[in-house]
Amino acid sequence: MWTEKNNHLTQSFSFKDFKEAFAFMTDVAQVAEELNHHPWWSNVYNKVEFRLTTYDAGTTVTQKDHALAKRISALAEQYNAKPGND
Template structure:
């Protein structure tokens, strides 16, 4: 579940290995580029932490963040099922 903290949405994802985590990030990169809305993220081995905030709205959470969060969740579910 995404949680709002420090004017951003935050979620940590855990995958079976580094390769799966990196592939997940690659998929997100394509979606983020299409939306022109880019996440802050961190990756260590099989873990990906993501923060979403809208800089153009004064570094706060907006509908753009919630929309991207939903797409990210959909991608994560595909990776976990595959």
């Protein structure tokens, strides 16, 4: 579940291994380009963490962030990723 805090939507996902996490990130990159809205993310081994915000709107959460979050979650489900939140 995505959490809104400090003007960001945050979520992390865990995958089977690094290769799967990286494949997921590649798929997210394609969606980000499609939506022209790019996430801050971090990857360590099998974990990918996201922080979404809209800088053009004053660094706040907007519909763009919610739309990207929804697409990211759908991709994560396809990978059977385990959601978490830090």
